[in-house]
Amino acid sequence: MSTLAALARLRAVHTGAAQRLATVRHCHLSERPMVLIPLRLAGEAAAPLAAMAGTDPARPRLLVVPQPRDRDLRFAFAAELAEILLPYIEGLQKATETVERRGAEPFERCVDAPQVIVPNRSAVAFVQLLGRSTRFRRAEGEYAVHPSVPVLGRWLTFLAQRAQYPGSASLLAATEAMSLHWATGQSALEDANLASLMGWIDPPPGMTGAEAAREAEDPLVWPPAGPATDPGFDSEVLAPAIRAYAETRSDRAAARVGEAVRSQLEPTWRLMWRAVGLLGALPAGPGVAARWEGDRASFTGFAAQLAEGGPPQPKRDGAVGAASRLARMERAQASYDAQRAYDDPLVMAGHRLTGEAFTGTVLAADPDHAEGEGRGRKLRPLLTVRTSDPVRLAAGTRLGTPERRGQQAEVVEITGGHVTLKIVKGMGRGRTASPGSVPEVGERVCYAALTDEYQPPASLPAPEDTPWTHGGPPPEHVPAVEEPDEEEWA
Amino acid sequence: MDRLDELRGPVPPRPHDARAIAALAANPGCARRAVLDAAGIDKDATATHLGFPAPFGQSPFAITRGNVFEALVKESGCAELLRLLREILGLPIPLASYTDLGDVGGNPSAHLRHSHTRRLLDRAARDGDDAGTLYDHPLLRLDIAGHTSYLEPDVVAFRLGGRFHIVEIKSFSVIDGQAEPDKVAAAARQAAVYVLALRDTLEELGHDPARVSHDVVLVCPENFANRPAATLVDVRRELAVLRRQLARMTRVGAIVDALEPGLTFDLVPDAGGAPTRPVADLREAVRGVGARYAPDCLSTCDLCFFCRDEAASEGSTDLLGRQVRDALGGVATVAEALGLADGSLIPDEGQEEIARLLRLADRMYAEVS
Numbered sequence: 001m002s003t004l005a006a007l008a009r010l011r012a013v014h015t016g017a018a019q020r021l022a023t024v025r026h027c028h029l030s031e032r033p034m035v036l037i038p039l040r041l042a043g044e045a046a047a048p049l050a051a052m053a054g055t056d057p058a059r060p061r062l063l064v065v066p067q068p069r070d071r072d073l074r075f076a077f078a079a080e081l082a083e084i085l086l087p088y089i090e091g092l093q094k095a096t097e098t099v100e101r102r103g104a105e106p107f108e109r110c111v112d113a114p115q116v117i118v119p120n121r122s123a124v125a126f127v128q129l130l131g132r133s134t135r136f137r138r139a140e141g142e143y144a145v146h147p148s149v150p151v152l153g154r155w156l157t158f159l160a161q162r163a164q165y166p167g168s169a170s171l172l173a174a175t176e177a178m179s180l181h182w183a184t185g186q187s188a189l190e191d192a193n194l195a196s197l198m199g200w201i202d203p204p205p206g207m208t209g210a211e212a213a214r215e216a217e218d219p220l221v222w223p224p225a226g227p228a229t230d231p232g233f234d235s236e237v238l239a240p241a242i243r244a245y246a247e248t249r250s251d252r253a254a255a256r257v258g259e260a261v262r263s264q265l266e267p268t269w270r271l272m273w274r275a276v277g278l279l280g281a282l283p284a285g286p287g288v289a290a291r292w293e294g295d296r297a298s299f300t301g302f303a304a305q306l307a308e309g310g311p312p313q314p315k316r317d318g319a320v321g322a323a324s325r326l327a328r329m330e331r332a333q334a335s336y337d338a339q340r341a342y343d344d345p346l347v348m349a350g351h352r353l354t355g356e357a358f359t360g361t362v363l364a365a366d367p368d369h370a371e372g373e374g375r376g377r378k379l380r381p382l383l384t385v386r387t388s389d390p391v392r393l394a395a396g397t398r399l400g401t402p403e404r405r406g407q408q409a410e411v412v413e414i415t416g417g418h419v420t421l422k423i424v425k426g427m428g429r430g431r432t433a434s435p436g437s438v439p440e441v442g443e444r445v446c447y448a449a450l451t452d453e454y455q456p457p458a459s460l461p462a463p464e465d466t467p468w469t470h471g472g473p474p475p476e477h478v479p480a481v482e483e484p485d486e487e488e489w490a
Numbered sequence: 491m492d493r494l495d496e497l498r499g500p501v502p503p504r505p506h507d508a509r510a511i512a513a514l515a516a517n518p519g520c521a522r523r524a525v526l527d528a529a530g531i532d533k534d535a536t537a538t539h540l541g542f543p544a545p546f547g548q549s550p551f552a553i554t555r556g557n558v559f560e561a562l563v564k565e566s567g568c569a570e571l572l573r574l575l576r577e578i579l580g581l582p583i584p585l586a587s588y589t590d591l592g593d594v595g596g597n598p599s600a601h602l603r604h605s606h607t608r609r610l611l612d613r614a615a616r617d618g619d620d621a622g623t624l625y626d627h628p629l630l631r632l633d634i635a636g637h638t639s640y641l642e643p644d645v646v647a648f649r650l651g652g653r654f655h656i657v658e659i660k661s662f663s664v665i666d667g668q669a670e671p672d673k674v675a676a677a678a679r680q681a682a683v684y685v686l687a688l689r690d691t692l693e694e695l696g697h698d699p700a701r702v703s704h705d706v707v708l709v710c711p712e713n714f715a716n717r718p719a720a721t722l723v724d725v726r727r728e729l730a731v732l733r734r735q736l737a738r739m740t741r742v743g744a745i746v747d748a749l750e751p752g753l754t755f756d757l758v759p760d761a762g763g764a765p766t767r768p769v770a771d772l773r774e775a776v777r778g779v780g781a782r783y784a785p786d787c788l789s790t791c792d793l794c795f796f797c798r799d800e801a802a803s804e805g806s807t808d809l810l811g812r813q814v815r816d817a818l819g820g821v822a823t824v825a826e827a828l829g830l831a832d833g834s835l836i837p838d839e840g841q842e843e844i845a846r847l848l849r850l851a852d853r854m855y856a857e858v859s
């Protein structure tokens with residue numbers, strides 16, 4: 001954690017109100033996101049108990065499994081969730097745009113993509129498990145399920161894999177999205193509780209954030225945002241209701257379970273939309289659209305895979321796939337960090353504090369400075385910047401700058417509060433620097449040793465980050481003979 | 491250790507189960523916890539009486555699921571478990587038998603049951619034959635700061651080729667070879683407690699304690715079915731942590747000696763067991779032993795809400811977690827850190843660096859937000 005973020009937390013404690021950690025929004029926010037709040041039966045790996053879902057805050061859909069241990073009811077739940085999620089996803093596949101590329105075929109990309117927002121990290125993990133437990137199901141044979149179930153499973157898996165990709169906004173955890181933009185006066189551990197996090201950021205009138213956060217810890221006032229339910233609720237309300245249903249299988253008993261879980265879900269539903277509203281009120285950072293383009297391309301590619309009848313995503317990555325995936329993820333993370341810094345002076349300030357970035361005023365500029373002779377002559381404009389930031393950069397370090405994205409400079413030397421650097425890229429190809437490409441004396445500038453060179457393959461179908469068409473098809477899933485039994489969603 | 495009894499009051503010491511013992515290692519720097527645990531004080535009751543009941547509860551669904559899975563694994567003389575053990579420990583198929591150590595008859599005391607376990611384990615350790623034997627329901631014993639805790643595991647010990655393995659049955663699922671890391675970690679910590687207790691028992695009997703393997707067998711349901719699968723988990727690290735913490739607890743004497751004479755956490759229960767101690771009085775007593783609150787306490791210690799409240803009223807930076815505290819270079823209070831940041835406080839010696847950083851952060855925050 002940066003000293004800046006730590007200081008923001010201290011200020012939050014002191015003032016009783018959350019503090020901004022960003023001046024712009026760093027995640028894409030869809031015009032029509034789908035909020036999904038899944039609940040799981042305690043003690044079970046992936047037995048759904050209920051879910052609240054929808055794109056309209058005024059019209060949540062409630063799904064209930066009145067007896068979560070009943071396999072048929074669980075798959076009925078999955079089919080019902082498919083009824084909500086699949087039309088949303090399929091509707092977004094219709095409108096496409098043609099993307100031209102240099103040296104390659106143009107391709108079609110959906111103009112929008114699904115965005116599912118869940119309360120927290122555990123809900124993301126649950127989405128992944130739900131995907132895992134449904135994508136291999138079959139619509140015929142002994143353990144037949146509704147044909148929409150395996151399709152749902154693949155989309156849930158797609159979303160969960162995207163969620164691991166730095167900067168993707170296809171599946172967001174509300175607590176993480178909010179924590180990226182606000183610092184509270186409590187620990188990161190407590191921030192994982194959506195109600196208490198929202199208490200700090202948006203307390204009800206007449207309450208400080210600190211007070212609201214404390215109140216939010218009472219499960220009777222604010223039921224947990226799932227997927228785990230409150231143990232007290234389980235024993236006092238849910239267990240008797242499920243037992244009554246198991247005994248009678250009546251509609252009345254099912255409705256009783258439904259009302260019980262509704263009471264747990266509704267407060268979170270409202271919180272989720274408040275979070276969406278607060279995020280929406282922030283102006284989007286410049287890099288957001290480009291990252292969302294990556295999500296759209298990935299979505300387009302996966303939809304095509306599915307349409308072509310590709311196999312379900314494999315259970316595990318191959319070893320080679322996993323290793324190269326890790327490397328790609330690291331680069332993507334570095335790139336995402338850099339983009340946020342270049343988009344947001346408050347994020348950049350964190351890097352200035354560690355000495356990897358600095359701001360200052362141009363003291364001297366030599367825009368015509370060149371290195372080499374004759375044909376080897378290279379234009380290398382020189383700049384001297386005065387700064388009071390604690391710069392910790394070695395000579396030769398590559399720098400980028402938010403003022404002129406695409407430009408690159410190199411540290412020549414640092415003495416006292418003066419940094420001399422030369423511009424090595426992004427000042428035109430002529431004998432002299434193109435107009436405006438070299439900062440003038442007196443200009444405020446910022447340079448940072450953060451590289452944003454990694455371009456996600458925008459044109460290719462990437463279920464997570466991996467373009468399958470490039471990396472070869474994933475290992476075909478060969479179902480084991482006893483699988484239906486073994487795989488029974490018990 | 492009558493001073494410890496005095497601290498606890500006229501109630502029997504709370505026996506530690508493996509989970510509680512494993513949790514002892516969670517916040518080793520906390521004197522408050524060390525003293526309360528060493529004295530066998532019921533921290534949950536203490537926290538409740540202080541008005542800060544612990545936020546821990548277990549869902550009846552989770553309990554049922556755990557019991558059902560354990561029953562399944564142990565069905566018909568642990569048939570399923572034996573199959574798994576043969577696989578994972580490479581035992582030839584016919585060689586394995588089952589002994590129920592809980593089968594003592596009547597309603598024996600823990601002491602009797604433990605002696606029975608000892609006797610049979612002793613015999614097994616002397617026995618030269620190589621056949622695998624499963625010992626169900628052993629009752630182990632571990633001494634903690636002078637108090638004996640009996641450990642009643644849902645765990646069994648398996649002997650193969652002269653070596654014993656602890657088997658731990660857990661009902662969280664392993665899906666595609668992965669389980670929730672916190673759950674695996676908690677299971678490993680608990681299993682380490684059993685390994686230690688079993689090693690102590692063998693050692694007392696004059697056998698080599700190293701005959702208890704540090705590889706424990708973790709049995710969990712696999713994927714989405716109830717079918718159990720076994721994995722070997724190396725608990726050497728957990729054992730080392732546990733040993734260190736237990737050694738610390740035997741040294742708790744030094745902390746206890748430094749406590750004010752007459753200090754007690756006695757809840758003064760009435761005839762029905764309800765506490766009658768004035769709350770303010772108890773609060774003073776608890777505050778008499780220094781705590782070291784960290785957000786991790788929220789999942790490991792019954793007193794967490796009390797200690798958090800105390801840390802908040804002191805304006806301690808501990809409240810915000812280790813990461814923040816590290817970023818603040820260990821500055822202890824929010825007021826001090828903010829004072830250094832806005833320059834209203836002169837840094838102490840050794841604080842110059844963090845003060846400079848905080849002032850800079852403060853300036854930047856004002857400049858860009």
Ligand code: SF4
Nearest residue numbers: 520782787791794797
């Ligand atoms: S909650 Fe309090 S007593 Fe328990 S470990 Fe934390 S600081 Fe110590």
